[in-house]
Amino acid sequence: MPLALGKDVLDKARREGYAVPSFNTNNLETTQAILETAEEVGAPVFLQISDGARKYAGLENLANLVRDMASRVSVPVVLHLDHGADYTMVLQALRAGFTSVMIDASHHPFEENVAETRRCVEAAHAVGVSVEAELGRLQGIEDNIAVDEREAFLTDPEEAQRFVAETGIDYLAVAIGTSHGAYKGKGRPYIDHARLQQIARRVSLPLVLHGSSGVPQWLKDKMRATGADLGDPTGIHDEDVRKAIPQGIAKINIDTDLRLALSAGIREVVVNNPKEFDPRKILSKGRDYLKQVVREKFVLMGTAGRARTSLGPTPA
Ligand SMILES: O=C(CO)COP(=O)(O)O
Numbered sequence: 001m002p003l004a005l006g007k008d009v010l011d012k013a014r015r016e017g018y019a020v021p022s023f024n025t026n027n028l029e030t031t032q033a034i035l036e037t038a039e040e041v042g043a044p045v046f047l048q049i050s051d052g053a054r055k056y057a058g059l060e061n062l063a064n065l066v067r068d069m070a071s072r073v074s075v076p077v078v079l080h081l082d083h084g085a086d087y088t089m090v091l092q093a094l095r096a097g098f099t100s101v102m103i104d105a106s107h108h109p110f111e112e113n114v115a116e117t118r119r120c121v122e123a124a125h126a127v128g129v130s131v132e133a134e135l136g137r138l139q140g141i142e143d144n145i146a147v148d149e150r151e152a153f154l155t156d157p158e159e160a161q162r163f164v165a166e167t168g169i170d171y172l173a174v175a176i177g178t179s180h181g182a183y184k185g186k187g188r189p190y191i192d193h194a195r196l197q198q199i200a201r202r203v204s205l206p207l208v209l210h211g212s213s214g215v216p217q218w219l220k221d222k223m224r225a226t227g228a229d230l231g232d233p234t235g236i237h238d239e240d241v242r243k244a245i246p247q248g249i250a251k252i253n254i255d256t257d258l259r260l261a262l263s264a265g266i267r268e269v270v271v272n273n274p275k276e277f278d279p280r281k282i283l284s285k286g287r288d289y290l291k292q293v294v295r296e297k298f299v300l301m302g303t304a305g306r307a308r309t310s311l312g313p314t315p316a
Pocket residue numbers: 024082083179180181182209210211212213214253254255256257
């Protein structure tokens with residue numbers, strides 16, 4: 001199928017109460033694992049390209065790869081720019097054929113975030129592409145941040161309502177306690193469900209959750225079994241993800257769990273087969289583990305089977 005429009009896929013998800021995973025991809029193997037699994041389980045899916053991916057593999061290379069492979073599957077596939085840094089980056093993604101872009105000006109003061117987001121919305125909507133923007137800020141490793149300090153970075157529900165009205169975006173990324181990477185804080189990394197409910201009461205658009213990897217035990221075990229020095233990583237619990245979806249979260253970003261899966265497979269082959277130097281054999285196991293993670297996310301988020309019903313008209 002041709003690439004799907006982000007707004008069509010996410011409006012349906014929020015309306016029907018499930019979420020669509022947005023997986024980061026950097027290479028052929030990850031793209032294959034995501035698309036093959038989406039096709040097998042009948043799930044719509046986002047593939048997103050980060051700045052790191054652009055620097056590693058090239059924006060056009062990845063866009064062409066995703067578009068070409070998506071043309072041979074029957075499920076809706078959205079090609080999304082993850083954390084677009086500025087207007088220039090957004091324009092480059094539009095030119096490369098993305099069907100969804102994120103402008104992340106959340107580190108700027110509110111009015112500047114609004115202004116930068118607005119001009120990206122004007123450009124993207126002029127060519128029919130959907131836009132995600134972010135309000136509030138996700139943290140890195142949060143261990144040293146006091147709770148009241150951390151609260152200051154979370155999305156304010158009233159500001160969220162104003163931000164949506166003033167920018168014209170199609171979906172909103174919210175900061176409600178999650179953070180990027182494998183170390184989301186000690187104990188139980190939290191999602192502020194009460195705040196999410198307040199935001200969702202004021203914003204009817206699909207909401208987006210970044211930093212949502214679960215850092216599953218089976219991948220930690222595999223990494224450690226091959227000598228990886230991981231420290232003490234913790235992810236978002238499945239039950240928190242499950243609870244956030246009926247509260248309005250319709251797009252859920254996953255990168256770290258994919259990194260762990262591919263690395264675990266590579267390490268297993270290399271460590272257990274010191275004579276092996278065929279890169280295809282070294283990468284295949286990682287691709288199998290990627291498929292397992294992707295499948296688990298489709299089940300967790302209620303996305304499996306949703307591509308088997310039509311996207312339908314987007315209500316006014
Ligand atoms: O939000 C993300 C990319 O935008 C990825 O989050 P994780 O690091 O939790 O996978």
